[in-house]
Amino acid sequence: xxxxxxxxxxxxxxxxxxxxxxxxxxxxxxxxxxxxxxxxxxxxxxxxxxxxxxxxxxxxxxxxxxxxxxxxxxxxxxxxxxxxxxxxxxxxxxxxxxxxxxxxxxxxxxxxxxxxxxxxxxxxxxxxxxxxxxxxxxxxxxxxxxxxxxxxxxxxxxxxxxxxxxxxxxxxxxxxxxxxxxxxxxxxxxxxxxxxxxxxxxxxxxxxxxxxxxx
Amino acid sequence: xxxxxxxxxxxxxxxxxxxxxxxxxxxxxxxxxxxxxxxxxxxxxxxxxxxxxxxxxxxxxxxxxxxxxxxxxxxxxxxxxxxxxxxxxxxxxxxxxxxxxxxxxxxxxxxxxxxxxxxxxxxxxxxxxxxxxxxxxxxxxxxxxxxxxxxxxxxxxxxxxxxxxxxxxxxxxxxxxxxxxxxxxxxxxxxxxxxxxxxxxxxxxxxxxxxxxxx
Amino acid sequence: xxxxxxxxxxxxxxxxxxxxxxxxxxxxxxxxxxxxxxxxxxxxxxxxxxxxxxxxxxxxxxxxxxxxxxxxxxxxxxxxxxxxxxxxxxxxxxxxxxxxxxxxxxxxxxxxxxxxxxxxxxxxxxxxxxxxxxxxxxxxxxxxxxxxxxxxxxxxxxxxxxxxxxxxxxxxxxxxxxxxxxxxxxxxxxxxxxxxxxxxxxxxxxxxxxxxxxx
Amino acid sequence: xxxxxxxxxxxxxxxxxxxxxxxxxxxxxxxxxxxxxxxxxxxxxxxxxxxxxxxxxxxxxxxxxxxxxxxxxxxxxxxxxxxxxxxxxxxxxxxxxxxxxxxxxxxxxxxxxxxxxxxxxxxxxxxxxxxxxxxxxxxxxxxxxxxxxxxxxxxxxxxxxxxxxxxxxxxxxxxxxxxxxxxxxxxxxxxxxxxxxxxxxxxxxxxxxxxxxxx
DNA sequence: GATGAATGAGAGTTCATTCAT
DNA sequence: GATGAATGAACTCTCATTCAT
Numbered sequence: 001x002x003x004x005x006x007x008x009x010x011x012x013x014x015x016x017x018x019x020x021x022x023x024x025x026x027x028x029x030x031x032x033x034x035x036x037x038x039x040x041x042x043x044x045x046x047x048x049x050x051x052x053x054x055x056x057x058x059x060x061x062x063x064x065x066x067x068x069x070x071x072x073x074x075x076x077x078x079x080x081x082x083x084x085x086x087x088x089x090x091x092x093x094x095x096x097x098x099x100x101x102x103x104x105x106x107x108x109x110x111x112x113x114x115x116x117x118x119x120x121x122x123x124x125x126x127x128x129x130x131x132x133x134x135x136x137x138x139x140x141x142x143x144x145x146x147x148x149x150x151x152x153x154x155x156x157x158x159x160x161x162x163x164x165x166x167x168x169x170x171x172x173x174x175x176x177x178x179x180x181x182x183x184x185x186x187x188x189x190x191x192x193x194x195x196x197x198x199x200x201x202x203x204x205x206x207x208x209x210x211x212x213x214x215x
Numbered sequence: 216x217x218x219x220x221x222x223x224x225x226x227x228x229x230x231x232x233x234x235x236x237x238x239x240x241x242x243x244x245x246x247x248x249x250x251x252x253x254x255x256x257x258x259x260x261x262x263x264x265x266x267x268x269x270x271x272x273x274x275x276x277x278x279x280x281x282x283x284x285x286x287x288x289x290x291x292x293x294x295x296x297x298x299x300x301x302x303x304x305x306x307x308x309x310x311x312x313x314x315x316x317x318x319x320x321x322x323x324x325x326x327x328x329x330x331x332x333x334x335x336x337x338x339x340x341x342x343x344x345x346x347x348x349x350x351x352x353x354x355x356x357x358x359x360x361x362x363x364x365x366x367x368x369x370x371x372x373x374x375x376x377x378x379x380x381x382x383x384x385x386x387x388x389x390x391x392x393x394x395x396x397x398x399x400x401x402x403x404x405x406x407x408x409x410x411x412x413x414x415x416x417x418x419x420x421x422x423x424x425x426x427x428x429x430x
Numbered sequence: 431x432x433x434x435x436x437x438x439x440x441x442x443x444x445x446x447x448x449x450x451x452x453x454x455x456x457x458x459x460x461x462x463x464x465x466x467x468x469x470x471x472x473x474x475x476x477x478x479x480x481x482x483x484x485x486x487x488x489x490x491x492x493x494x495x496x497x498x499x500x501x502x503x504x505x506x507x508x509x510x511x512x513x514x515x516x517x518x519x520x521x522x523x524x525x526x527x528x529x530x531x532x533x534x535x536x537x538x539x540x541x542x543x544x545x546x547x548x549x550x551x552x553x554x555x556x557x558x559x560x561x562x563x564x565x566x567x568x569x570x571x572x573x574x575x576x577x578x579x580x581x582x583x584x585x586x587x588x589x590x591x592x593x594x595x596x597x598x599x600x601x602x603x604x605x606x607x608x609x610x611x612x613x614x615x616x617x618x619x620x621x622x623x624x625x626x627x628x629x630x631x632x633x634x635x636x637x638x639x640x641x642x643x644x645x
Numbered sequence: 646x647x648x649x650x651x652x653x654x655x656x657x658x659x660x661x662x663x664x665x666x667x668x669x670x671x672x673x674x675x676x677x678x679x680x681x682x683x684x685x686x687x688x689x690x691x692x693x694x695x696x697x698x699x700x701x702x703x704x705x706x707x708x709x710x711x712x713x714x715x716x717x718x719x720x721x722x723x724x725x726x727x728x729x730x731x732x733x734x735x736x737x738x739x740x741x742x743x744x745x746x747x748x749x750x751x752x753x754x755x756x757x758x759x760x761x762x763x764x765x766x767x768x769x770x771x772x773x774x775x776x777x778x779x780x781x782x783x784x785x786x787x788x789x790x791x792x793x794x795x796x797x798x799x800x801x802x803x804x805x806x807x808x809x810x811x812x813x814x815x816x817x818x819x820x821x822x823x824x825x826x827x828x829x830x831x832x833x834x835x836x837x838x839x840x841x842x843x844x845x846x847x848x849x850x851x852x853x854x855x856x857x858x859x860x
Numbered sequence: 861g862a863t864g865a866a867t868g869a870g871a872g873t874t875c876a877t878t879c880a881t
Numbered sequence: 882g883a884t885g886a887a888t889g890a891a892c893t894c895t896c897a898t899t900c901a902t
Contacts (some may be wrong), residue, residue: 002885028872029871157376164375244895455669627837682883685879
């Protein structure tokens with residue numbers, strides 16, 4: 001059996017096991033067995049548990065990013081791009097729940113080099129969203145200037161909402177909404193909220209709210 | 216030294232270590248040492264690693280829920296309750312980053328009984344948000360009926376956004392916004408978006424979009 | 431069983447196994463079994479294979495050096511001191527063949543930190559011998575000046591001869607000479623040779639020997 | 646590439662690796678790579694690690710013995726033969742430090758069949774020296790009869806001294822004496838000592854020494 | 861109530877060795 | 882003749898856990 005095929009089988013198996021157990025609790029024995037190969041072969045091809053984990057993360061991150069990117073047409077209007085991206089994101093995470101589990105949770109559990117890969121992936125996505133928001137703001141009729149930090153916060157909120165919805169949508173079968181529905185739900189609250197925001201409509205803490213400084 | 220004090224020291228230490236390393240990579244040796252007690256004593260009081268982990272999760276979940284609940288006055292208007300709750304949530308996670316790390320990430324890494332505790336905490340919060348949304352919808356002048364599943368989706372999105380912002384706000388110091396700012400950012404987009412939503416304003420996919428069959 | 435006792439048993443066992451197999455071929459399992467303890471206990475007390483090996487070497491080196499030192503009276507004449515030292519050396523190596531095997535052969539097999547310990551022990555002994563030779567030269571009636579490098583060479587030769595005799599004397603039982611005999615043999619050739627040397631009598635390569643430069 | 650050439654390359658590589666790491670720590674992977682051949686080929690030609698090690702030892706032993714033998718002319722006088730043999734020994738060990746390392750140290754580390762090969766080499770050399778000593782004794786003017794066991798001891802001492810000097814002479818460059826110098830140093834003390842010995846001059850333990858019972 | 865002493869089980873990793881081609 | 886692919890066995894080391902005191 002050619003090396004490349006074997007290697008992919010191993011990485012597939014590793015993603016499955018890492019998704020189920022997390023990094024430390026995953027055992028190389030189990031991965032090797034699931035891959036249908038012996039442990040020494042896994043080490044020959046993938047070198048070490050740590051490196052194997054890194055390979056898994058990078059592969060899944062690239063796959064997710066690729067799926068989102070190829071779903072977005074660069075010349076569409078901002079809302080359409082967000083919509084397409086969200087739909088692709090929900091579709092991909094639903095289709096590859098194990099990969100998504102590794103990225104969204106397992107990878108953050110095992111300090112430094114992997115944190116970073118996932119954090120970079122996240123930042124990349126956040127920046128895309130930031131640009132979308134800025135573009136939407138420019139195109140908006142109103143002229144309320146948006147604070148840079150607030151935009152970053154909005155982007156993080158949007159990404160977090162998407163992640164949360166992905167987890168929810170992958171939940172116990174039966175009530176799972178489709179990728180399209182999920183994307184629509186998010187678009188409805190986020191995009192409409194955004195439009196209002198850039199046109200200056202904001203929520204104001206009631207007078208009696210008291211200074212937030214105390215918290 | 217009375218048992219309760221010792222026990223709390225142990226749980227404190229355990230939360231710290233679990234937050235730093237995750238469940239499997241945490242070592243009882245380290246926990247015992249950090250707690251300033253001998254290992255047999257830890258076992259005498261807390262029985263096993265698994266049970267200790269469960270105790271940590273439940274304690275931190277109760278603390279977070281308690282903080283949020285006691286910040287919300289039941290008779291305030293819906294928006295005010297959301298605002299207060301969010302502020303308390305961000306303040307508590309910022310003040311107890313290790314507890315939050317255990318809840319938000321570590322606990323999801325170690326299957327079944329712990330998943331469940333965290334999932335239950337999450338559901339509890341989501342349901343609170345669901346009720347807030349429904350209440351807001353009823354109070355709204357428009358009368359667009361909200362689908363139950365959509366409301367659930369919105370609530371999940373809001374909770375996810377809050378979690379994401381909590382992580383962001385606990386990030387590398389320097390650019391970290393305060394709990395108040397973070398809460399405001401989220402309120403601005405979410406509440407305003409919600410108001411529009413319940414009054415019937417929705418985002419519509421452009422006509423020519425058509426669902427790409429492959430996604 | 432108190433820790434110190436156990437620890438000594440472990441080191442005893444380790445010396446035995448290292449002497450028989452060398453560093454790499456020795457197995458911690460075997461050492462633990464021979465010591466009558468479980469492997470984790472060995473690690474708890476001695477930390478690692480490498481550290482355990484180092485501990486063995488240092489203990490055996492100190493024992494040998496101590497035996498030789500306490501046999502030599504500092505105010506005896508030079509020849510008497512050499513004689514006493516040699517006898518103690520042969521007696522100790524004969525009484526502790528495993529310790530001597532570790533020092534003389536196994537330790538040189540496992541790069542750097544251990545090479546060094548043994549090399550230092552050897553240098554220490556060589557320097558003692560160097561001083562003996564110099565003292566003997568000063569006391570000698572003749573006045574042939576000894577070259578420093580030649581003295582070092584002589585000392586190394588003497589130490590090597592002693593090592594070789596120790597190995598020989600520990601050989602297959604039956605023909606083994608006693609420590610006293612062995613020491614006497616060496617004294618006879620070395621000390622008498624030395625006396626002649628310092629009084630100027632040297633061996634001269636026959637005329638037809640040709641220049642050593644060609645080799 | 647003809648088999649013999651390949652085979653020699655492999656043995657060369659093996660000697661290098663064995664010299665550096667010792668038997669157990671040497672890896673067949675490394676040997677194969679250094680030889681520029683694939684591992685199965687090494688096994689095809691040399692059968693196993695153990696056999697390969699034996700082949701290395703025998704080759705190096707034969708080379709050393711050959712170098713010494715061909716340097717000695719059978720009809721020279723005894724001192725000249727010793728001198729020539731020593732010079733050749735030091736020259737060869739200096740020119741082939743890796744071969745000498747394998748013989749002098751690595752081979753003794755891996756029990757039985759290899760011990761024996763090296764021990765036989767040593768015995769062969771010792772016997773040559775024994776004959777030289779006996780011949781010298783016969784030719785000597787004095788008539789002190791030499792004990793057989795003492796002669797064997799002397800020979801072992803001489804060989805050990807030579808080995809020790811070889812190691813010393815191969816030490817850190819800068820102070821290393823040439824083969825000729827090293828040989829001369831040894832001749833000076835050994836031959837002159839021998840001459841005295843056979844003519845009856847012996848070192849006598851001082852009267853008051855008395856054998857310490859404990860040693 | 862508290863601990864020093866001890867371990868069974870299992871982790872990641874490496875190695876000498878062999879086929880099928 | 883030569884090799885890419887593959888493995889059983891063994892190694893060092895760690896951990897959760899339990900007694901005897």
